[in-house]
Amino acid sequence: MTTHNPPLGELRKRVEFPPEIKAAVWKRDNECCAYCNITNTESMEKYGKHLHFDHIIPHIKNGANTEANCQLLCPPCNLAKGDSTDEEGRRKAAIRINKELERNGLLESIPPAIPGTLIAYSGPLITGNVYTRKDLQEIFNTTDRTIDTGIFRPKGRSEIWLFVTEKKTPDRTQYLDLLSDNTLYWAGQTLGKKDHLIINHRRNNECLLPFYRIGKNQFKGGGFVFEGAFTYVSHSGSHPTNFVLHRNPS
Ligand SMILES: [Zn+2]
Secondary structure, eight states: OOOOOOHHHHHHHHHSOOHHHHHHHHHHTTTBOTTTOOBHHHHHHHHSSOOEEEESSOGGGTOOSSSTTEEEEOHHHHHHHTTSOHHHHHHHHHHHHHHHHHHTTTTTTOOTTSTTSOOOOOSSOOTTOEEOHHHHHHHTTOOOGGGGSSEEOOTTSSEEEEEEESSOOTTSOOOOOEEETTEEEEEOOTTOTTHHHHHTTTTTTOEEEEEEESSTTSSGGGOEEEOOOEEEEEEEOSSSOEEEEEEOOO
């Protein structure tokens, strides 16, 4: 008489990622939730559970058991995503994260000095003032040409500068970059190589500093308004990644 595995067993077998893929993703994602960036250690402390291995394209929608289709999610982000698409999952998770931050008063009232919360800016730049890249090169005595790109890390300072232009010139790719009150919606670089710097800025203790202008000709010499310190809130999509950043309370 032939015996068959119970269907549930077969199902479980298919749903699980092979151990070598889990190990690779664990390392690749730096033991962090892909949506809210919580670490596995923090997840254990906060929820009493490890990060989950999630099918980016849900298994129920024929998502494969491959490394490319695997990401780490903390239990509430995984729950928020459910069997939604990744984009929808990220949106739901972003709403959840924002609500949680607001509920805990983190967006409004936590003083910047508490370690692991918000990183305050301390430096010579004045919030609300206009600076051209040339001004900044002079103030910081730098000849580093990567200042001409959208993301710049000045040497010797734990800072990430973001140069954001709301309206792009016609020769530039059109992404939605928008500063609305205290929220900056910002598309990262197309290749996304520096996305992790933005996502992990608090863990790396780096201050996120947007320089913003409506258009290239808003200010003389192509200047930007220095907006002061912001904090990463969420991200979605890829190529480029869309970020949501909040202004730190003053
Ligand atoms: Zn999460």
